[in-house]
Amino acid sequence: MTAMTRARPLVIDSHRDASVCLTCGARAFSVCNVIDDADLDRLSAASMTVSVQPGHTFIQEGDPAEHFFNVTAGTAKLYKLLPDGRRQITGFLFPGDFLGLTHNALYAYSAEAMTATRLCRFPRKKLEALLDELPKLEQRLLGMASHELAAAQDQMVLLGRKSARERVVSFLLMLSGGAVRRGQPDNPVAVPMTRNDIADFLGLTVETVSRTMTQLKTQHLIELMDEKQVRLSRIEALREIAGGF
Amino acid sequence: MTAMTRARPLVIDSHRDASVCLTCGARAFSVCNVIDDADLDRLSAASMTVSVQPGHTFIQEGDPAEHFFNVTAGTAKLYKLLPDGRRQITGFLFPGDFLGLTHNALYAYSAEAMTATRLCRFPRKKLEALLDELPKLEQRLLGMASHELAAAQDQMVLLGRKSARERVVSFLLMLSGGAVRRGQPDNPVAVPMTRNDIADFLGLTVETVSRTMTQLKTQHLIELMDEKQVRLSRIEALREIAGGF
DNA sequence: CGGTCCTTTGACACAGGTCAAGTAATGTGG
């Protein structure tokens, strides 16, 4: 982490069509505050803006979960490791996403910035203390958690029952759908992660991801503008392949 | 659903070391009420006990999520289907578990009773209306959702990165761990689900599950008391194989 | 006691993993 500056607080908002810290300099995609100014000030006293360089792991699985974060800029990945080093990426974070919810006092996963990332950081202790007094805030958290849960269940279907082809197509559609919600170009869609990250997210190997992409390209279902930019040429056909996303 | 009787309400408690409906006749594993008697009465007016026969699907994915449920007896499975019928079981429910949290107004999965099951049913609308007034209740819900989320992430690692052998062993250890938390015998551990259900939970086929079990048996790592009862003979060796559960 | 469902086991096939090599893109220091 390269910079830490005092900032006004995180504003919890509905997932995805998310607002971000009011004063971190990040634009808010939808401003739908759940707490009023007075409470904002109480939160703001303890919040901080944190800048993270690409490749930096700013959360370690198993560490005490001292902070709650809101991504205000950049992209990050969440992952878990097996003892022998196998990795499963459990999610990608974009501006507006949060992390740090945990039922015990430890982080359940590691988090690493993929691009230069700005985070609004807030002590979990304080947040929890405020939950009693700010039911709206808690409802928002509950809503976000429910949303995450639904996404996790979809991912279980993908990992447990879909073929490599179906996984890759589902992934591209997910990315595109997320871009829409964030008000970013959805077709061609930006693919900021490496093939390796995609593989670890989809439960495949780099080689299989790469092969599948070229196969899709050959069949004119997608078009690789460049490495990190994919046009979905035949969305309906792709949706058919994905099997329900 | 074969029976519906007026019951006193669901009591939301910490996941797993869970209490259940106070008056459904189910014993409470830990009585740690989060709401007082007056509020209980308000909840109770709308709650109901529902009995469900084995094999009955009492929640359909995509249906309007009108109720929130608390399992008070029996076992159930949650699953999602792909259009062509492939199935992924996303979780098993035991007494004390809940279901019905959803961020939109639809159920995200189907639920089917595996054994005779009793549920405490509560209208979601009313529950949501009460959240403002009962922050403790909401905190409990948030805690349960966070716990579910952590479990879902573990399951992603299993589905994305573990071998068949590792999956089966992880599953048996999970079952055993859950039994401990519910105060039930954990070794030998009850395995109430069919091989097919296990397969659909682990992202495998019945045949692979069956073969893997006999392989573990041959290697004296487990012992099949009968079809639905497994002794974990060498727990430490099994933990080693599972890779962190 | 015949039917249904669950489980196990065997023989074989194939999707995706592994290993290896080559190419392209990016950065670094001289």
Added chain:
DNA sequence: CCACATTACTTGACCTGTGTCAAAGGACCG
């Protein structure tokens, strides 16, 4: 601005873990 290293991506050849298909034995039930 150019050697050179490094990292990401692609492609090919081959291998293997798990799926598929088939069959048979057992448990349960009306």
